[in-house]
Amino acid sequence: MLKFDIFVVAIVCLLSCRQVECTVPQHLDIYDRWENKYTLESEVNNLADLDADNRITKICSTDGANFWLYGNSECVDLPYAFQERASSLRFAGDRNDWQANRINLYSHQNFIGEQELLTDDTPTIQLNDKVNSIIVSGCKSWTLYADANFNDGQGCLCVGPSDESSCLPGLYTSAISLAGMGESVSSLRLGCYCDKEASPEKNNRKSHSEL
Template sequence: MNKLETTVLLAAVLQWVAMAEGGVAPTLELFTQTNHNGAVYTINSPHHNLANEGFNDVTRSICGIGLWFLYEDKDYSKHSKFVHTFASPTYDCENLESSQRDKVSSLRYAGMDDIDFPTLTLYHDKNQCGGEFLVLRDTDSLPDFNDKTTTFAVTGSSSWTVYADADYGGDSACMTPGEDGGWYYGVWTYSELNMKNDVVSSVRKGCHSDRVFEFDLSSDQQNPASNSTEGGI
């Protein structure tokens, strides 16, 4: 499987159903100046290389909706020196930190085309870098992503349980998203779940483990307005 490809476990009709029910789609606007001024480029889908759009290394401020990750390098690379997280259930704006301005080369959102649709995204590398695998339902094995997960992102109000073994066996951890004004999301690393790296082999929707980890939106480390982390693994 292509490392950059997202594998969706339900038919595309589910995306259509979510949108038909009036869900809010993730959107991000990139601006060439601070305070949402200058030229603007509107994003509604993942972009692995902004150079293809003529908007590489020019972003200084952003506005949008949803849970987004912005990377210094193309292809959501683990070698990016920063990965910036933007999270908002309503249209909001922010300036990038001075060290991140004119450096964004790729970006993508977590979840589906409805920011409230319950999803779990598995990422190959630290800080939501590398390949990703989108989960929408109970999955007793991960043939294309077995023992490859380092970080996790949840959208929607549902908890998710991950297991070290196939068929929901072995060590497990339940991830419960935090709430922001009726909107739910969360981001975790394997170490925050007290699990080993690259061990997840199956996933269940809901909380089915005695070990429960709720995402804390009040934590400075997890504050989306200031989250800037070192890439790599």
């Protein structure tokens, strides 16, 4: 049987929430066809550990192939191809504050493979020359550098959230969306210090699947 991943991009507050007042820890409620509920507060590499492998049919965000979701109190039925096939899941961004400025790096497109979460300037990343997709959390942009130690001699690129005013996550699903910086990132800085910018992919939906 094919195995699938569920990916939770971010849990975001209602837009009426002020930045300084709103801190929503991430967790996820998932359900099987019998409405058995599993509450998850961290990534799960194997849902069989919860006796939930190949059983999940619905996923809720609460105050290979993949499926991702963000929002506050968002509940969706999984696409048919994912019904009772989910085998792992992971969160992006800060577990304790969805608005914290964070950037998740992934070794494959669509947020699959090895991952690295960064919270501040990093002169040499662990996924050096391996980054193929990115999620930007919080309200600020980041600068990607092709060289270590923030050297822009070989190129740089600014990436950011999809909406700075409401701090919605910026999704860069592939090397193409990274405007030539795919498999070329070596260091990062919080803030935009480059003349070249890449806009996150426009996606008004709060859930999405890649099969």
